[in-house]
Amino acid sequence: MPEDLAISRATGDELSTVNRRKVQIFFQRFPGSVASSGIQGLEFTLTVGGAPPITGTTPASGKIELRLGAGETATLDILGSQYVIDLLTGGLFPLAQLRGVQQRLNLLGYHAGTIETPVGNAAPVLARTSLNQNQSTELAIVNFQSDNNPLFIDGVAGPNTQSRLQQAAQNAGGV
Amino acid sequence: MPITKVIHKSERIVPVRFARAPDANDPSIGSGPFGADSPELDDRGFLPLTTGGAVMPVGLDEALAITARPETRVRLIREDIEDAAVLFVTTETVGTVVVTVPDLGTALPNTREMMIKLRALASGTTHLQVRFGSVIGPIIHRMQVVVHPLIDVRMVGHAPTINGLPVIDPGSGDPFSAQTTRTDDSIRALVDTANAIYFPYGIRLVLDAVIDRAGVANLRNQGMVNPNSRTEFQTVTAINRVPNAANAYFVSQLADGTAAVPINTILGLATSARRNPRTFGLFIAENAESGQVLAHEMGHLLGIINDPTNEFLHVNTVFDPAFPGTGRVVRDEIFTRRRLLYAFTVLEPDTNPITHPYRDEVGYGDRVVGGMLTVKQLANDKTDQEVATVRKAAADLSRAPGP
Numbered sequence: 001m002p003e004d005l006a007i008s009r010a011t012g013d014e015l016s017t018v019n020r021r022k023v024q025i026f027f028q029r030f031p032g033s034v035a036s037s038g039i040q041g042l043e044f045t046l047t048v049g050g051a052p053p054i055t056g057t058t059p060a061s062g063k064i065e066l067r068l069g070a071g072e073t074a075t076l077d078i079l080g081s082q083y084v085i086d087l088l089t090g091g092l093f094p095l096a097q098l099r100g101v102q103q104r105l106n107l108l109g110y111h112a113g114t115i116e117t118p119v120g121n122a123a124p125v126l127a128r129t130s131l132n133q134n135q136s137t138e139l140a141i142v143n144f145q146s147d148n149n150p151l152f153i154d155g156v157a158g159p160n161t162q163s164r165l166q167q168a169a170q171n172a173g174g175v
Numbered sequence: 176m177p178i179t180k181v182i183h184k185s186e187r188i189v190p191v192r193f194a195r196a197p198d199a200n201d202p203s204i205g206s207g208p209f210g211a212d213s214p215e216l217d218d219r220g221f222l223p224l225t226t227g228g229a230v231m232p233v234g235l236d237e238a239l240a241i242t243a244r245p246e247t248r249v250r251l252i253r254e255d256i257e258d259a260a261v262l263f264v265t266t267e268t269v270g271t272v273v274v275t276v277p278d279l280g281t282a283l284p285n286t287r288e289m290m291i292k293l294r295a296l297a298s299g300t301t302h303l304q305v306r307f308g309s310v311i312g313p314i315i316h317r318m319q320v321v322v323h324p325l326i327d328v329r330m331v332g333h334a335p336t337i338n339g340l341p342v343i344d345p346g347s348g349d350p351f352s353a354q355t356t357r358t359d360d361s362i363r364a365l366v367d368t369a370n371a372i373y374f375p376y377g378i379r380l381v382l383d384a385v386i387d388r389a390g391v392a393n394l395r396n397q398g399m400v401n402p403n404s405r406t407e408f409q410t411v412t413a414i415n416r417v418p419n420a421a422n423a424y425f426v427s428q429l430a431d432g433t434a435a436v437p438i439n440t441i442l443g444l445a446t447s448a449r450r451n452p453r454t455f456g457l458f459i460a461e462n463a464e465s466g467q468v469l470a471h472e473m474g475h476l477l478g479i480i481n482d483p484t485n486e487f488l489h490v491n492t493v494f495d496p497a498f499p500g501t502g503r504v505v506r507d508e509i510f511t512r513r514r515l516l517y518a519f520t521v522l523e524p525d526t527n528p529i530t531h532p533y534r535d536e537v538g539y540g541d542r543v544v545g546g547m548l549t550v551k552q553l554a555n556d557k558t559d560q561e562v563a564t565v566r567k568a569a570a571d572l573s574r575a576p577g578p
Contacts, residue, residue: 024185029316030221030228031189037224041313068182075177079190079307079315080260082177092183109187111254135509135533142510146220149554153219155508174185 020067021087024173027062027079031109032147033172038062044078092175095166097124098133101157104165105140107174112140127157144168178255190256191305193218193229193318195538196248202288205250206538209368209467212245214375215513215538215547216318227302227317230550232375232562233272235295235324246275246292247375249318251283251305256315258285263310267302271295271322274303280310298324321550323377323562326569329420330380332362335390335411339397342432351398351438355425355461359386362425365459368466369473372515372546376562378569380421380473390414398427400458402436402444412456419572421448421476422456423469429460443468445475448572467515467544474516474548477568479561481516512537513545516561 028037038061046064047053049072058064058078066085068074074085093100098116105112113136118124125133133141138155145151148164157165169175180186195215197207207213211234218229233247251264262283264274276292283289291303305316334355341350366382373379392414394400394407401407416422429441445457457472511517512534535542548561 021184023182025180025182026185026187027315028187028189029314030224031187032221033187034222034224037221039313039315042307079256081257083188084177084179086179086181088181088183103183107183107186109189111189111192133531138509138531138533142508143218143220146553147222153508153510153553155510172185172187174183 020069020072023066023068023074023085023087025064025066025076025083025085026109026172027058027064028109031111031143033108033168035061042078044076046074046076048072048074092169093124095157095162096127098127098137098157099124101127101141101162101165102137104169104174105137105144108144108168108172110140110144112137127162128159129156176257178257188255189316190254190260191262191316192252192254193231193303193316194250194252196250196290197538199248200290202250202286202290206536206540208539208543209371209546211371211374212247214247214249215545216249217547217550219510219549219551219553226551227319230319230321231303232377232548232550233293233295233320233322234374234377234379235298235322236379237324241294241296244294246294248276248290248292249303251289251291251316253287253289258287261285261308262289262315263306263308263312264291265304265306265310266293266320267304267317271297271299271301272320293320295322298322321562323375323566325374325377325379326566326573327379327381328569328572329417330366330382331415331417331420331422332359332366332382332386333390333415333422333424334362334386334388335392335414335424335426337392337394337396337398337400337411337426339394339399340432341397342399342428342438344438351396351427353397353427354388355427357425357461362386365463365466365469369470372467372470373473376548377566378477383417383420387415396428396430396432399430399432400424400426400428400444401431402429402441402458403431408444408446408456408458409454411458412454416456421473421572423472424456424458425461426458427461429458443472445472447478447480447568448476449478449568465543467546470546471515474561474565477565477572479516479548479564507534509534509537513547514558515546515548516558517545 027039030037040060042058045053045055048066068087070089076083092103102112102115113134141157142155145153151161196213198204214232216229216231221228272293272295274293300321302317302319304314306312307315336354344351366380370380392411400411411424428438429444430436430438439462442463443459446455448455457476537545549559550562552559
């Protein structure tokens with residue numbers, strides 16, 4: 001069992017949530033974790049597994065919280081759209097890898113594009129170079145650096161950007 | 176079509192974003208020439224939230240009746256929301272701009288990319304708001320719109336004859352001509368392109384009806400002005416100089432006839448009107464094919480520079496000799512390539528698929544450099560608020576007293 005799934009048992013959650021992880025989804029006007037960016041007043045319907053649907057309205061933070069187990073799928077109807085939510089059970093890739101940077105940018109809402117996948121036996125691309133980066137990723141990095149003084153804005157996720165990105169992802173509850 | 180999300184613990188969903196709209200009718204097109212009605216957005220980051228994400232500059236020609244003013248367009252792109260979701264666009268305040276597309280109270284189309292057009296009403300700042308469900312629905316995104324009233328800057332075109340030692344052009348085998356071969360129409364075309372870039376920032380270059388072709392200077396080399404020679408610069412900018420105007424000199428070459436400043440390498444040159452009130456001017460060489468170069472040099476004339484603090488110079492990638500294009504000692508990310516004052520050199524083709532050939536296209540066509548001036552003030556970027564600088568300089572120039 002992955003360590004993070006065991007946490008809910010250790011913290012004494014009720015039985016129905018054992019082996020389920022708390023997942024937070026924020027609907028926001030802009031990326032990042034500034035609370036006032038949340039979209040309030042969105043009506044939603046949430047269905048987790050085979051449970052009856054739950055309806056609600058987003059609070060000022062734009063947050064919707066659910067608990068999801070491995071292999072379980074949730075369906076969230078909101079904003080005239082349907083979001084099918086699965087759990088990432090293996091954890092995020094390391095920050096030193098470009099795909100780890102992309103994952104964290106995406107979870108913060110920066111739209112870094114498709115996660116880089118090594119071809120065959122090739123080693124993952126390192127984050128500190130811009131090789132194999134795509135336009136979406138570079139724009140997402142520039143935007144993240146612009147929002148996070150005093151990072152130098154160069155479109156490359158070097159050590160300082162990686163450190164700040166990890167901090168931002170943790171603050172956002174994504175790590 | 177449902178949107179799949181694989182989430183570890185948390186995810187921020189930002190449904191839409193704004194982007195430049197190069198094509199007048201097709202919002203799916205993301206690349207195209209400079210247009211006064213399709214401004215580049217300053218979309219570096221999303222903070223502070225009071226600004227509201229990107230910033231769009233809009234020019235205002237108050238001499239025109241409101242209905243005769245050009246429509247400015249911008250695209251809205253669905254990044255994380257279904258095409259079927261019903262979206263509306265509204266303005267935060269009335270009186271600064273009016274949305275003309277879509278029609279008042281009409282939803283945006285159910286497509287991934289959507290076109291929004293607006294018309295300037297008055298100088299000022301407001302926000303475009305994207306709402307879900309209705310015109311009073313929740314605001315899901317917004318963008319600041321800054322309307323700049325026009326400042327006219329007189330431009331005087333000069334095509335002087337530069338006498339000196341003939342230098343052979345290796346391309347043609349003939350000496351470089353003493354006078355530019357540009358026609359009046361081709362000079363006007365360059366100014367038109369520069370105006371397409373500057374209009375959203377509220378600056379208009381007004382070129383004199385007559386291009387001055389009577390001036391003569393005797394310099395070292397025929398047809399050449401040495402960009403490293405203050406004397407040559409000042410000799411030429413004194414020719415038929417018109418006060419309180421941007422005097423633009425079109426010459427064959429900006430070079431010194433030696434390997435120190437090779438031919439066909441420098442496209443333009445300018446000095447700041449504020450720092451050099453008696454001698455300021457700009458030069459455009461024959462090999463400057465685009466009016467973007469003229470716009471770039473006008474930026475210098477109006478007080479902005481390529482690298483204000485030397486922080487622009489920066490090794491942006493780890494150098495790998497196997498991959499040309501890595502380890503460049505210049506700030507080089509794709510956003511910076513969209514900027515008017517970055518482009519002090521042409522974009523180089525990057526044919527190696529493992530590096531970043533996508534940087535060859537920054538939204539204006541293959542290897543066409545950009546035209547954006549920064550509007551935002553970011554704490555970590557010393558090249559901010561270029562618009563405020565050029566507008567102040569343009570205003571000073573336009574109202575300077577006569578001789």
